[in-house]
Amino acid sequence: MADEIKKAPAAVKVTIDNITVEVPAGTTILNAARQIGGDVTPPAMCYYSKLEGSGGKCRTCLVEVAAGSAADPRPMPKLVASCRTTVMDGMVVKNITSDRVQDARAGVVEFLLLNHPLDCPVCDQAGECHLQDLGYEHGKEGTRYEFNRRTFEKEDIGPTIQLHMNRCILCYRCTYVADQLTDNRVHGVLDRGDHAQISTYISKAIDNNFSGNMIDVCPVGALTDKTFRFKNRVWFTKPVDAHRDCPDCCGKVTLWQRGDEVLRVTARKDEWGEVKSYDGKPGWICNTCRFEKKKASDWTIEGPTVINRHSVISQGHYLNKQQPKETIQEVMGGLKPRLLMDIHEVSEVNKLELSELPGAATSQQYKTNSNESSNKTV
Amino acid sequence: MGRKLLLEKAHVENIRSYDVYRKEGGYRSVEKALKTLSPDQVTEEVKKSGLRGRGGAGFPTGMKWSFLAKPEGVPRYLVVNADESEPGTFKDRYLMEFIPHLLIEGMIVSSYALGSNNSYIYIRGEYAWITHILEQAIEEARQNGWLGKNILGTGFDCDIFVQRGAGAYICGEETALLESLEGKRGNPRIKPPFPAVKGLWGCPTVVNNVETIAALVPIINEGGEEYAKIGIGKSTGTKLISACGNINKPGVYEIDMTISVEEFIYSDEYCGGIPKGRKLKACIPGGSSVPILPANLLLKTAKGETRMMTYESLADGGFATGSMMGSGGFIVMDDSQCVVRHTYTLARFYRHESCGQCSPCREGTGWMEKILWNIETGKGKMSDIDLLWDIQRKIEGNTICPLGDAAAWPVAAAIRHFRDEFEWHVTNPQEAQQRNYGLAHYADALAVPVA
Structure with missing residues (x-):
């Protein structure tokens, strides 16, 4: 078998959805499709290129092989x-x-x-959730x-990570993180079948400096950052790239800010939602960077993070927002609408004109009771 | 009277002990193989015999052995799959419990052919007492020089270890078995690589069923060609069938694969017919995973030929009108049985035994069970039957290991052949709680297409 691999050409040609691409031998179909990019790339919920041994479990990336190879052009019977x-x-x-693939994927x-x-309305992952994306792309409206x-x-x-097992899709990524990044895995999959669950068995804390990366690899909101819990919706925060000299990790992160406040720190993600690599090494970050350095002054800001324009996160513009024109008075012959309650009397929030703020609104601007201090910040 | 090769001596008193087994001609095959044949010649004999895997898939054993990678300096392993957990199958239990030395003998020969110096028996956890029987047999074999270093002075070293599982059906799947044997969670591995290349501890490994390995003994003793003369076509040799359900004589029978299904059920030599004068309604011919067949399709194929107890004949007609030999768990159901209830029981089993690794099987098996429970208890809807069909279709073939298929096939076959009964449960929910659907038309002769 080893001899066969040696004999195989260094680069092989593969045709995916009628697009031919040349990739090094030993590449997986998914990674070849990622080189082409776009719609041709199958979705992947459990595979994580930086985690050895991951993949094969969620079955969303099933594809049909119409011809096995040039030497043996028989199709593979199963997806x-x-x-x-x-x-x-x-x-x-x-x-x-x-059609077979689309049908099977809809089933998965x-x-x-x-x-x-x-x-999703109360889930911290909403907006950057892979299952949400998958559902929008391949799901149906109703359930049977x-x-x-x-x-x-x-x-x-542990003090910084919360596990919502209800949301888990059992991708096993977090177990691979614990196996491959930390010195000892203390959590795993208990039970089997549809009652299988990720757990530490006796609610033991996961105490390791790299355990926070489990949050980054989790495709759904099963593992969430407790320091960010219910703080904000991701699409209201502004992601900026930043770095610091960290003795433990690469120190290259994305800060999720609102104004000057750092609400959350994550590793930088590539276009597939995976942690970016630097010099061939995945840019995992340590828990100190992730959970403790929550001041902008801890970091050297590099600039805004590039976010896919289709992502809901990139919708969070504040400047030059178009306000819809108020037309009631015009059509009612100058009459003002009769309000049951004026929201401005109850809430401070609406006194701020968000579109006039230079940056994102922060808690600083909401802390005041009077008009003048909010005017100050404007 | 068919020939018996495996169970011929099973009823000799004290055959379990080494002395009696040896006196009855035991361990002749080890002497023959180690002294007169090279490992490749043993493999060649197995190929000639046409022996097919007795665990369920029926893959030719000789071919499987020849796929084993043999890189220099890397150990190879033989693992015997004794994790016999398929509902309806209990043939290996019988073999190991009554003539354990037959398995040990077969294992020494197979280990010699494959070059395995450490061979393993992975036995299901529930067979606790058989573990002791096997360990005693191994100890006796070792004391008499059949195991250990330099067996019979040929320079071949071999040792056998018994490992108990913890009662998981999934560990009967060969890669899950290897994971479990390595001390990990019994999750099936993603193939490729196949065990023949990367198996136990990452080394080339052959995983065979107990009965397959035991069949090595008559193959070596009589020669592969002689063995191949028994049976019909590609179904050579003898097969152990564990018959259960509504029959007069449940038990393990050795058949030489030349008899018809009808003869097997009704002859006094085998199952002895159906008790209390009831009528045959359905049968699962190869263990719970294989498709269920109604009486009319069981006894005759769709072409009108008599269905024989062979790999080919049982599979005749594919899944549309046929079934599979499977592991030989022959479950007979008479007209007092409810197919819906039975399908629910199987769905519950597969839901419980799904490892939970891949999503179609993890989620789909539970869903099917719940729908079947609704239909069985009179809460079902007509659309549920189509939904069931759709769910099984989306599980089948889309999972990592064959457990997904095994969970989907019984449901598919039950709906395919017994849809009337499902619909009756939906339309008569009250009546369905009080009586069974009965035989209905399931034994009526089918119209045979004129060729």
């Missing part, structure tokens, strides 16, 4: 997990051009959402599931 299948020279892969999305609580969803108790695993 294969593109994240764990290596390309062969002359392989022909069908992803979005295959339905299965993944079957027991998912769909509590008529039974109670399985539920688990929320669990605190």
Whole structure:
């Protein structure tokens, strides 16, 4: 077997959805598709290129292999997990051009959402959740599931991470992080089947300087940052790239700010939602950087993070916002609308004209009781 | 009377002990193989015998062995899959419990052929007492020079270890078995790489069923060609069938794969017919995972031919009108049985045993169970039947290991052949709680297409 690999050409050609690309031998179909990019790339919920051994579990990246290789052009009988299948020279892969794949993927999305609580309105991951994206792209509007969803108790695993097992899709990524980044894994999958759960078994704290990376790799809101919990919606925060000299990690992070406040620190993500690599090494960050350096002065700011313009996060503009014109008075012949309650009398919030603020609104601007201090900041 | 190769001596008194087994001609095959044959010649004999894996898939054993990678300086392993957890299958239990030395003997020969110096028996946790029987047999074999260093002075070293599982059905899947054997959680691995290249501890490994390995003994003793003369076509040799359900004589039978299904069920030599004068309604011919067949399709194929107890004949017609030999767990159901209830029981089993690694199986098995429970208890809707069909279709083939398929096939076959009964449960929820659907038309002769 080893001899065969040696004999294989260094670069192989693979055709995915009628687009041919040349990749090094040993590349997986998914990574070849990522080189092409765009719609051709299968979604991946459990595969994480920086975690060895990950993938193959969620089955969202299933593709059809219409021809195995140039030498053996027989099609593969079953759909294969593109994240764990290596390309062969002359392989022909069908992803979005295959009805079988689309059908199977819709099935997988339905299965993944079957027991998912769909509590996006209160979930910290909403806005940057891979399951949300997957649901929008491949899901159906309604569910055919008529039974109670399985539920688990929320669990605190350490002072900084909270586990919402209800939301978990059992991608196993966090176990790989614990195996490969920390010296000892203290959590894992208990039980099996649809009652399997991620747990530390006796609610033991996960105490390791790199444990926070579990939050970054979690594709859903199952593992969330307790220091950011319910602080803000991600689309209201402004991501900026920053760095500091950290003795433990690369120190390259994204700060999620509102005004000058740093609400959250995460590792920098690439276009596939994975941690970026620097000099071939994944840019994992340590817990000190993530949870303790929450002042802008701790960091050297590099500039705004590039966010995909389709992402809801990039919708958080404050300047030059177009306010809809008030037309009631015009059409009512000059009459003002009769209000049951003027919101400005109750809430301080609406006294601020957000579009006139130079940056994002922060808690500083809401702290005042009087008009003058809010005017000061304007 | 068919030939018996494996169970011929099973009823000799004290055959479990080494002395009696040896007196009855035991360990002849080890002498023959180690002294007169090279490892490759043993493999060649197995290829000639046409022996097919007895664990369920029916893959030719000789071919499987020849796929084993043999890199220099890397140990190779033989692992015997004794994690017999398929509902309806209990043939390996019988074999190991009554003639444990047959398995040990087969393992020494196979280890010699494959070059495995440390071979393992992975036995299901529930077979606790059999573990002791096997360990005693291994100890006796070791004391008599059949195991250990330099066996029979040929320079071949071999040792056998028994490892108990912890009662998980999934650990009968070969890669999950290897994970469990390594001391990890029994999750199936993603293939490729196959165990023949990267198996136990990352080394080339062959995983075989107990019965397959035991069949090595008659193959070596009589020669592969002689063995291949038994049976029909590609179904060579003898097969152990564990028959259960509504029959007069449940038990383990050795058949030589030349008899018909009808003969197997009704002859006094085998199952002895159905008790209390009831009628045959359905049968699962190969363990719970394989498709269920109604009586009319069980006894005759869709082409009108008599269905035989062979790999080919049982699979005739594909999944549309056929089934599989599987692991030989022959479950017979008479007209007092409810197919919906039965399908629910199986769905519950697969839901409980799904490892939870990949999403279609983890979520789909539980969903199917809940819908089937609704139908069974009179809360089902007509659309649920189509929904079930859609769920099983989306599980099948999309999972990491065959457990997903095994969970989908029984549901698919039950709906395919017994849709009337499902619909009756939906339309008559009250009546369905009080009586069973009965035989209905499931034994009626089918119209045979004129060729």
